[in-house]
Amino acid sequence: MAITRDAVVEALRDVADPVDGQDIVTSGIVRALTIEGDAVRFVMEVAPDRAPAYEPVRAQAEARVRALPGIGKVSVLLTAHSEKAPPPELKPRRATPPGGPARIPGVKHLIAVASGKGGVGKSTVSANLACALALEGRRTGLLDADVYGPSQPRMLGVSGRPASPDGKTILPMRNFGVTMMSMGLMLDEGQAVVWRGPMLMGALQQMLLQVQWGDLDVLIVDLPPGTGDVSMTLAQKAHLDGAIIVSTPQDVALIDARKGIDMFGKLKTPILGMIENMSTHVCSNCGHEEHIFGHGGVAAEAERLGVPLLAEIPLHLDVRRASDGGAPIVVSQPDHPAAQVFRQLARRLVADGVA
Numbered sequence: 001m002a003i004t005r006d007a008v009v010e011a012l013r014d015v016a017d018p019v020d021g022q023d024i025v026t027s028g029i030v031r032a033l034t035i036e037g038d039a040v041r042f043v044m045e046v047a048p049d050r051a052p053a054y055e056p057v058r059a060q061a062e063a064r065v066r067a068l069p070g071i072g073k074v075s076v077l078l079t080a081h082s083e084k085a086p087p088p089e090l091k092p093r094r095a096t097p098p099g100g101p102a103r104i105p106g107v108k109h110l111i112a113v114a115s116g117k118g119g120v121g122k123s124t125v126s127a128n129l130a131c132a133l134a135l136e137g138r139r140t141g142l143l144d145a146d147v148y149g150p151s152q153p154r155m156l157g158v159s160g161r162p163a164s165p166d167g168k169t170i171l172p173m174r175n176f177g178v179t180m181m182s183m184g185l186m187l188d189e190g191q192a193v194v195w196r197g198p199m200l201m202g203a204l205q206q207m208l209l210q211v212q213w214g215d216l217d218v219l220i221v222d223l224p225p226g227t228g229d230v231s232m233t234l235a236q237k238a239h240l241d242g243a244i245i246v247s248t249p250q251d252v253a254l255i256d257a258r259k260g261i262d263m264f265g266k267l268k269t270p271i272l273g274m275i276e277n278m279s280t281h282v283c284s285n286c287g288h289e290e291h292i293f294g295h296g297g298v299a300a301e302a303e304r305l306g307v308p309l310l311a312e313i314p315l316h317l318d319v320r321r322a323s324d325g326g327a328p329i330v331v332s333q334p335d336h337p338a339a340q341v342f343r344q345l346a347r348r349l350v351a352d353g354v355a
């Protein structure tokens with residue numbers, strides 16, 4: 001029987017990370033997994049001072065994989081990620097001089113998740129979509145560019161200041177199979193509030209180009225709400241494959257969403273489609289459905305604009321709880337109806353060749 005990547009990953013999920021408390025796949029220390037015939041190789045990347053403590057975990061991981069049917073050679077190496085140099089300061093500096101849209105090295109697809117108005121669930125959608133794409137086997141990255149309200153560290157259960165091997169480049173964080181970086185991890189509290197346009201633009205470029213994203217099939221960028229400098233810079237400077245616009249069915253959110261669509265249109269960024277979030281409220285006690293913010297508004301708008309309605313996500317307490325708990329519903333309750341909507345969304349984007 002051929003060894004599959006899924007089987008190896010599943011086996012490794014049985015092994016706990018003693019520091020992180022999660023399994024070693026979720027905690028992101030398993031790297032460079034390669035399978036050649038019946039031979040399996042991977043490394044476990046840990047902090048240098050913790051290497052001795054991880055030796056039993058390495059042995060356990062090796063034994064767990066070795067127990068899989070049809071396995072030949074298993075090689076598991078402990079490597080220490082360097083924490084010598086602190087990451088570079090995310091400096092409020094001027095963006096590089098004008099130039100055309102550039103591709104980010106190693107990144108196949110770049111997708112922006114935008115909303116006209118704040119609080120409509122753009123970050124919730126970005127986090128769940130990223131996790132769902134990772135579950136589809138896509139090498140997925142998530143950049144939280146919401147400089148005024150970075151929420152991805154909380155949603156993906158990531159904390160701490162990112163390390164840098166050389167003081168110039170930044171090592172991203174990783175959880176739930178998603179490589180992630182957030183402006184929130186690079187800034188001291190309140191720092192960004194005083195930033196002006198050119199500073200924000202420079203910081204975004206730094207995050208796109210100085211973070212060691214590695215080879216990614218898709219990088220999702222969670223933009224700040226509205227059509228401000230960060231959104232404009234991304235659309236102008238980076239080769240975006242498309243933008244997804246998140247809106248609630250309410251008129252006010254829709255009007256703002258139209259402005260966002262208009263901006264991307266002017267900057268020649270394709271709109272991949274719209275997502276209606278908080279589409280219908282499902283009572284967590286009795287299951288009764290209610291359209292608190294109206295219903296069908298986003299579908300009608302998408303039709304008017306000639307763009308697809310990619311998903312309708314229910315407003316459900318479990319979605320909020322999962323995000324607040326640091327494990328998006330797609331990973332914490334994979335059978336939940338809301339999780340299924342995100343999984344279908346991810347499959348659709350993969351099938352359409354954009355992710």
Ligand SMILES: Nc1ncnc2c1ncn2[C@@H]1O[C@H](COP(=O)(O)OP(=O)(O)OP(=O)(O)O)[C@@H](O)[C@H]1O
Binds near residue numbers: 117224225
């Ligand atoms: N479908 C949903 N069901 C329940 N709660 C949701 C849903 N979508 C988002 N929320 C909750 O609504 C709040 C706002 O969501 P989120 O932070 O994703 O919005 P946002 O558009 O990114 O906001 P911001 O303007 O701060 O960037 C969060 O507490 C989130 O957990």
